[in-house]
Amino acid sequence: MRTCWLLLLGCLAACGGNFSNDDLEFLNALPTREDLSSKLPGSSGAVSEGGLHQRSDALAVGEPSQLYRDTREASDAFNSGMDGLLTLLEEIRKLPPTTREPEVRVWGPWPDSNHPGHEVRFAMQRQPDRFNYVLQYRREGSGEEGWWSAVEGAFQPDGGLRKGTGAVRLLVKETKDHGFEVGGLANLDLLEIVYQTRALPITVQMRFVPALPQPASELLYAYREIPGGLGEMGFLLEDTDILPGTQKEDLAIISRWTKDRGGVGIIAVTGGDVPAGFTATQVECWDASFRITYMKRSWETAVVGRASACPDVSALEQ
Template identity: 85%
Template sequence: MRNCWLLLLGCLAAACGGNFSNDDLEFLNALPTREDLASELPGANGTVSEGGLRQRSAALAVGEPSELYRDTRAASDAFNGGMDGLLTLLEKIRELPPTTRGPELRVWGPWPDPNHPGHEVRFGMKREPERFTYVLQYRREGAGEDAWWSALEGAFQPDGGLRKGTGAVRILVKETKAHGFDAGGLANLDLLEIVYQTRALPITVQMRFVPASPQTASELLYGYRELPGGLGEMGFLLEDTDILPGTRKEDLAIISRWTKDRGGVGIVSVTGGDVPAGFTATQVECWDASFRVTYLKRSWETAVVGSASACPDVSALEQP
């Protein structure tokens, strides 16, 4: 899908320029921005090995690189990567005046789709009494209005203030593949769904990856929250996955909270499967501004590494 969007951006960049009306801007403000949705975990992006607890060291010491920060970095990169193509597309849409304007309608295109000869593409928005809706659509050139099909659909309900409100975006990967389009890095999915709210602090974003083959892959849920001053939280849930040695599958949940420049705190929880009934295997790990361990406590061990007093204060994010 990202490959498809990148070529579409070339099509948009070649479109004619012009001026925006105040009404145009009202439509454009209903589209989410990178600032609204992207995770802002401190630290550079990097390649992180997967595997949850099975890949964790048997022992960690104060001052060693934090494995839980590593996992949080991987989750943050996957979270941002999942929506990067979408946000890049919307950024380009904001640079272009609509091709068609109506009292409650804006349309960009249709234009020939450079990635799929014989097809054309358009982006449309409608203003309804309580919300805006939008779609990215394709059809074969020369086909009628009923031939348009949607690769993306979204909605935004304003709630006082610029870009304040609640929204949702669904990237319809299954439909895109069914029409013979290349879904790129999303090819193993049927659906990528993003739900967010910007009307009140903390800003929250949830992302759901629905696999194309549920028999071999599990649905993955991400959640992100953000407060002013660099406080952030990333959580993800992976159900029915093989984490611990044994024949049964467990549920893995990780919640990490961080500060702008004083490190973070992460909690890993594993339940079900080969974990004894009624027991939750947990690991609490803190890291400093250099992403190195300052504290580590595992529920299945009596030893504690470091001191809990070295953990940063992330209590502002502990409320639901």
């Protein structure tokens, strides 16, 4: 999918012109990187190798937090899932539409140099209560009925600049069925993003639907943020093999963090080889250097560190 978007960016770079005030109303209906991306402090190399669920040995205060690492990996996957789309939308904001109608704006169509004989366009339609937009391709000469969509999106404004609710669907299966490369999304049939920016906390949900036949479960991510650098990342993976045994469990991770005082994460495993009626949990806190300050597992009596060392993230617990 990113390959397709980069081709469109090349087309956009060759264009230029002026915006009308009405053009800007359309463009403000498109999500921005600031609106949607996870802002977890640190970088992917901030902690040591190895996933938390792979660690069974005793941990100690001052060791790198593996739960932070899991959160970092989830945050990176979350951001990379929408990176190509957001890059495309950033470029579109720089350029005026090639076609203007009272309730429609269209960028293109342009020849798709990577798929000879195809054209590409980005189109938006304004309705009384929402904006709809699509990224589409067609074979040259196939007419209006030949367009097919690789991306579908909608935004319902609700007061204020870019305030409201929106959804974007990356139609990976349809794109693959037309013979187009989709890069890192090849194992998916659909990537869906749903978000709201009308009120705090800003929330973003992302759903990865694996390609059929499905050897893996859907991946669900949820992100929230409030001013001051407080953020939350939730991750849900159902029907997966987490614990030793013959059955599969459901894994949920929720991590909350501050801008510069570390974070708190909770792992919950249910079903499968976990005894009925029991939830296996691990609570772990890390400091600004992403090192453990506190850790407690529900199946152990020992506690690492002190709970008082955990940062205050109560503002996100509502």
